[in-house]
Amino acid sequence: MEIIMIILAGILVAAAVYLILSRSLLRVIIGTSVLTHAVNLLLLSMGGLKTGAIPIYGETVKRYVDPIPQALILTAIVISFAITAFFLVLAFRSYKELGTDNLAEMRGVPDDEQ
Structure with missing residues (x-):
């Protein structure tokens, strides 16, 4: 699944570069927006697509999901x-x-x- 996400991020980066290199200012703005979405998708896939519990310390939790990539993506979206x-x-x-x-x-x- 991570390979598909990385390939999708690459396609989005290619589309964003195409839009950024055009002459229309509106296309440049759309290209930068698509590029930020591609980077967010890449950050999410680099963090690992795994399942687990919430990251709260406890004796019953054996596996948990790392919240750092999600926090970075939320900040990048804003x-x-x-x-x-x-x-x-x-x-x-x-x-x-x-x-x-x-x-x-x-x-x-x-x-x-x-």
Whole structure:
């Protein structure tokens, strides 16, 4: 099962890189969001997909699940949500000011130099 998760994370990273390298600002924002989801999936699979009890010290618990990868992923989800919201507001504001979401036009590169 872990191999399937790692392959899925690789596919998500490839799709995210494709989206980040495009000219549209909205695609770049979606690409960064997909990349954060891929990293979260990779962190979860690196922590190990195992079953067990909650990590409370007791005499009856023999196996427990490590809570550190889940805590890291929860923190990463909150941070990626905040950054995505900031990127969306920044993209909306730049679209209102410049009238385009094309990154080449935002830089001021003429069409013949692309």
